[in-house]
Each structure stands twice: as structure tokens, then as C-alpha cells.
Amino acid sequence: MSWLASLPHQIPFRAASAATRVDDKTIEGVCVCTANDLMPSGVMAVEAMAQLGGGLAFADSPAPAFLSGIDRCEIDRAIVTGDVIRFVVTLDADFGGTFRFTGRGLVDGVEVIRGRFYLAKAFHLRGTEDTEGSPL
């Protein structure tokens, strides 16, 4: 089973259709925009980059995590049904359970979307005061 299939995001919200881990800091993936997408294609493209980042950070050691930030996200043109977006997502830095990624997506070889994403391990998801492992 690929790590994509193990993501908590599955149909209808698994945005990344395929992925190849290039190295410890780089992952490539594909998002196919269809008329059945739950959200607008641009939203799905952003989500795809975040999911690919999650695959990069947590494929070897799955852990509860969530998308904690989106920064400098730009979409150059409308992303529409039928677009096949090829993504490259790189891990810029990680510290204390927080990960920063940069992603960019190309349609037919032309970059159409880019952004910076943060994922955080879920230290506090259960609503407790337990901060073990939290950096600060």
C-alpha cells in the first residue's frame, strides 16, 4: 500500500493522485483536476501540495499532524477541470515538530501555482495540557 493510500485524506478529498519521493527533502506528485472535485480546482491544488508535504515528512513515521500555515501562495491563472498539475514539493526546514515546505506546480511545463506550507505535529489535538514534545 502506498503512503498516499494511508493518508487520512481519501476520496473525495485526496488531492494528490500520485507521488514519487525523490529524496529526503523532495517529493514529486500529480494532481488531476476533475469535474467531480469537492472543492474548486485551485483549492484542491493547494491541498495537494500540503498532502505531498505530509507524505514527505511522515511517510516513514506516521504521526497525527495538521496543516498549520499557508504563506506566499500564488496562482498565476485559473486552474480548471482537465488540468494535470505536476508538483515538486521540497522540505525547507523542520524544527520541534513544525515543518516548512515550498511547493510549485506546473501544467504543461508552465508553472501556475506556488506556495509555502507549514505542517505541525498534533501535540495538542486531544485537548489536554500535555505538552510533551512541544518545542516551546
Add this chain to the structure above:
Amino acid sequence: MGGVAGPGKYVRMTQPMDDLRKKLKELLIDRLKFEDMTPDDIKDDDPLFAGGLGLDSIDALEIVVMLETEFGIKVKNESAARDNFHSISSLADFVRHRLADERRAQV
């Protein structure tokens, strides 16, 4: 023709720690996008996290990245952050000590 010393040219020589603190404040404002703040708005001993500027874990990561890109300092463990990211003063002390350690290691 000899050059004329511009404003602040000798600040680094006479007040290196003040200069470093100011640089750290400028970097934080720029990197964390405190658009309405100036270095003077951040006191040297103000807490950076809870109860102070209110930075969070994403900001902590950005400080780690900032230290590496601006000063070549790698923060490898979280205890170093806990111990040294309290305020601008403690951050400046940390930078100064790490840079001094590196200089000694190169001798």
C-alpha cells in the same frame, strides 16, 4: 580620496551587542511580517513567545531558519530554543556565543 564615515559606520565597533540586538529585531520584523512595528517597539527583554510578542511554533521555526541563513548557526535541538529564544537579549547572547565558538573552532 579618503572616504567619509557615514552615519553609524562605527556602531559595530563600539556597540556590537546593541547592534546585534537591533539587527535581530529588524530580521524578526521582516521575516515574521510585523508590518506596523519598528525595532524600537520591541524591548530587549520582552518575552518573544507567550505573554510577550505572542510568537508561536511556526515563528520558532522561522527564527531557526533565520539563524541559519543570516548567521550560519544551526539549532539542532529544541532545548537550545527553549533556553535561548526567550527574548531579544537571550537570542543575541546565543548568537554571540555560537559565533565565538565557531571562531575558536576555526583557529
